[in-house]
Amino acid sequence: DAGITQSPRHKVTETGTPVTLRCHQTENHRYMYWYRQDPGHGLRLIHYSYGVKDTDKGEVSDGYSVSRSKTEDFLLTLESATSSQTSVYFCAISELLAGGFHEQFFGPGTRLTVL
């Protein structure tokens, strides 16, 4: 599992409340990613980070912010949760292999329900 943990693993919250999901890695990887996975849409990139304090938007970044103050932690925040953000959230890291291929490893996921 490349030493990736996500917390919490499950969360139920109400519309309008702030929510922060945490991704923690133990192997000092430079790249970290947040995806959401929904039926019919597959994996969609929310935000990614290419170093401490270096982040960029993915295809579905509206309503989400991220922070990375340490190499090992990548936080995803929903400032004011909406029902459309009910989803399974996956964190990932990528490792550069010999030959130039980046292998991605995914965390176990966080199931978020916004009522």
Place this chain on the structure above:
Amino acid sequence: QKEVEQDPGPLSVPEGAIVSLNCTYSNSAFQYFMWYRQYSRKGPELLMYTYSSGNKEDGRFTAQVDKSSKYISLFIRDSQPSDSATYLCAMSAVTGGSYIPTFGRGTSLIVHP
């Protein structure tokens, strides 16, 4: 039109069948082609990857890339109930910048005994 198209299924086959999973894509810059397997309530895990065109075999699994047709396939021989999962294709270009793969929607495979 999405950059990567993948039929979500479900695809239901009997044990022992040969399974063919496919994706099409539109971005000719893609050079790495990946297949991920995702069991229910788990994160995706890399099954195999191919660089550029050609075939790659790993046990019962064969990945095939046809860049001229922008079409990739994953074949599973002698399928087993333990192969039941969602299979996601993914692709990426070779760039000097950040690594951002593009995923298909995933195909749900059910192998019944």
